[in-house]
Amino acid sequence: MRSISPAPRPQAAALASGAAPLVVPDPCAHCDARSVSVCSALEDKDLHRLATLAEVMEVAPGETFIEEGETPEHFFNVTGGTVRLYKLLPDGRRQITGFARPGHFLGLAVGEANAFSAEALETVRVCRFSRSRLRAVLDDFPAFERRLLRSAANELVAAQEQMLLLGRKTARERVASFLLAQARPLRACDPPPGRFHLPMTRTDIADYLGLTIETVSRTMTRLRTEKLIALPSPAEVVVLDRGRLEALAGGFEEERI
Amino acid sequence: MRSISPAPRPQAAALASGAAPLVVPDPCAHCDARSVSVCSALEDKDLHRLATLAEVMEVAPGETFIEEGETPEHFFNVTGGTVRLYKLLPDGRRQITGFARPGHFLGLAVGEANAFSAEALETVRVCRFSRSRLRAVLDDFPAFERRLLRSAANELVAAQEQMLLLGRKTARERVASFLLAQARPLRACDPPPGRFHLPMTRTDIADYLGLTIETVSRTMTRLRTEKLIALPSPAEVVVLDRGRLEALAGGFEEERI
DNA sequence: CGTTATCTTGACGTACATCAAATGTCGTGG
DNA sequence: CCACGACATTTGATGTACGTCAAGATAACG
Numbered sequence: 001m002r003s004i005s006p007a008p009r010p011q012a013a014a015l016a017s018g019a020a021p022l023v024v025p026d027p028c029a030h031c032d033a034r035s036v037s038v039c040s041a042l043e044d045k046d047l048h049r050l051a052t053l054a055e056v057m058e059v060a061p062g063e064t065f066i067e068e069g070e071t072p073e074h075f076f077n078v079t080g081g082t083v084r085l086y087k088l089l090p091d092g093r094r095q096i097t098g099f100a101r102p103g104h105f106l107g108l109a110v111g112e113a114n115a116f117s118a119e120a121l122e123t124v125r126v127c128r129f130s131r132s133r134l135r136a137v138l139d140d141f142p143a144f145e146r147r148l149l150r151s152a153a154n155e156l157v158a159a160q161e162q163m164l165l166l167g168r169k170t171a172r173e174r175v176a177s178f179l180l181a182q183a184r185p186l187r188a189c190d191p192p193p194g195r196f197h198l199p200m201t202r203t204d205i206a207d208y209l210g211l212t213i214e215t216v217s218r219t220m221t222r223l224r225t226e227k228l229i230a231l232p233s234p235a236e237v238v239v240l241d242r243g244r245l246e247a248l249a250g251g252f253e254e255e256r257i
Numbered sequence: 258m259r260s261i262s263p264a265p266r267p268q269a270a271a272l273a274s275g276a277a278p279l280v281v282p283d284p285c286a287h288c289d290a291r292s293v294s295v296c297s298a299l300e301d302k303d304l305h306r307l308a309t310l311a312e313v314m315e316v317a318p319g320e321t322f323i324e325e326g327e328t329p330e331h332f333f334n335v336t337g338g339t340v341r342l343y344k345l346l347p348d349g350r351r352q353i354t355g356f357a358r359p360g361h362f363l364g365l366a367v368g369e370a371n372a373f374s375a376e377a378l379e380t381v382r383v384c385r386f387s388r389s390r391l392r393a394v395l396d397d398f399p400a401f402e403r404r405l406l407r408s409a410a411n412e413l414v415a416a417q418e419q420m421l422l423l424g425r426k427t428a429r430e431r432v433a434s435f436l437l438a439q440a441r442p443l444r445a446c447d448p449p450p451g452r453f454h455l456p457m458t459r460t461d462i463a464d465y466l467g468l469t470i471e472t473v474s475r476t477m478t479r480l481r482t483e484k485l486i487a488l489p490s491p492a493e494v495v496v497l498d499r500g501r502l503e504a505l506a507g508g509f510e511e512e513r514i
Numbered sequence: 515c516g517t518t519a520t521c522t523t524g525a526c527g528t529a530c531a532t533c534a535a536a537t538g539t540c541g542t543g544g
Numbered sequence: 545c546c547a548c549g550a551c552a553t554t555t556g557a558t559g560t561a562c563g564t565c566a567a568g569a570t571a572a573c574g
Binding site for chain 4: 472
């Protein structure tokens, strides 16, 4: 992880693997992710206050920047790329609890220790805040705290939906739900794209859906055979029949063939 | 659901089945659940403010007081009894997302619509707040909002732990995890009881763990046969070997027999 | 002390896991 | 440009943990 703003701090350099700091002037004002992130709670005039606390960091693919069980010292706001969040069992079984995309605020699901690890899937850009210093901002801007509570509420809704998926849906229903979720745009108001790119491997998808890689693969090819989706390449998905895919994801009875 | 404080409101009576209002004087000051609930964020002198907003309600066993998909109008604070929170698929498959015990604050996992239904398992006592009116309290007492955020963070941690359970643990590991969670006292500082009562049926446990009632039953009897637990009656559990139960729940390799 | 719901136990089935191998994809260097 | 190797994905054959179906056994209750 390399710090690229606002000034190279020693501790940031220490954490970074190949730290090569670059200064980004006024990062918050030019942030692509701002409109979809908790930072939208602040007005332009207050944004510089946030910018002084934020360090823009770049995380290389495969690099872990939050470690399950460790003491949390920072909050992160994802501004670019995709992050996998996961928990491990002692024998290596892995459950991915979510994929964080731009706008996702990381660091809420935390007590004394981090509840999960976070690892960059692609090159990821995050905005890092010291927990103690962000505390001060929260005290000054109640709107920000309220936005954070809303963000936590959304995550809770998503977590419960995922519990339903993991506990009660079939493999087909899980994959359909997953594909539709991946097809969702960052802003709810934007139309869902018919074609999109999967930044994660089949192994990631399997560990997210509580399945094996083989079952995910077989299920995808079956959805392709049935013309619900097309797969121009393993990572490219085209939704051909959104209606049936949604019915499947929602757990409606499948029509007999 | 019957309103028993502070004054019988018409809309409360409308919602209640056999509404027979009773006035409870100064409910918050004498609340058993206060020390374990979000209300502990308020000091004694501010508590009366909360009390004017709170309606103490009693919910009969089996009664649903939050309906998935409906527009949320209230927050609830559980002060007595146990509540099951669940989501349904159209064909009736059910996933219980959690059991709410005294101190649990309900109504965070909500966007436009309730993310889950809530049903009393036993006779339940809840403290009901109108969402709009609680909003005003939050503006006046930032400590309360902060406590709510902490509560949401705890729920998120629990939700992720449950995703790990549902996605990657075996039936044995799930049941062991469940029993240990049920053995946890309301306050983290209190010692865990060696013997406790399960307020829910095997069906509830199955729908919580993503299993069937038969698998839950078989797994419990196997744990009993192996002397990890005792079952004086189906609803009474005695933890005999906490160490092995914890190893099982944590997903450690089981010793070969 | 029947009646009914809940729980337990047994026999059998299946959706998904496991094991194994072929195929496809992509970066690298000749 | 193409051959090569490393790795991801797909496909096939087989196994199994848990689900389903079906009785009993217990407990709860008027």
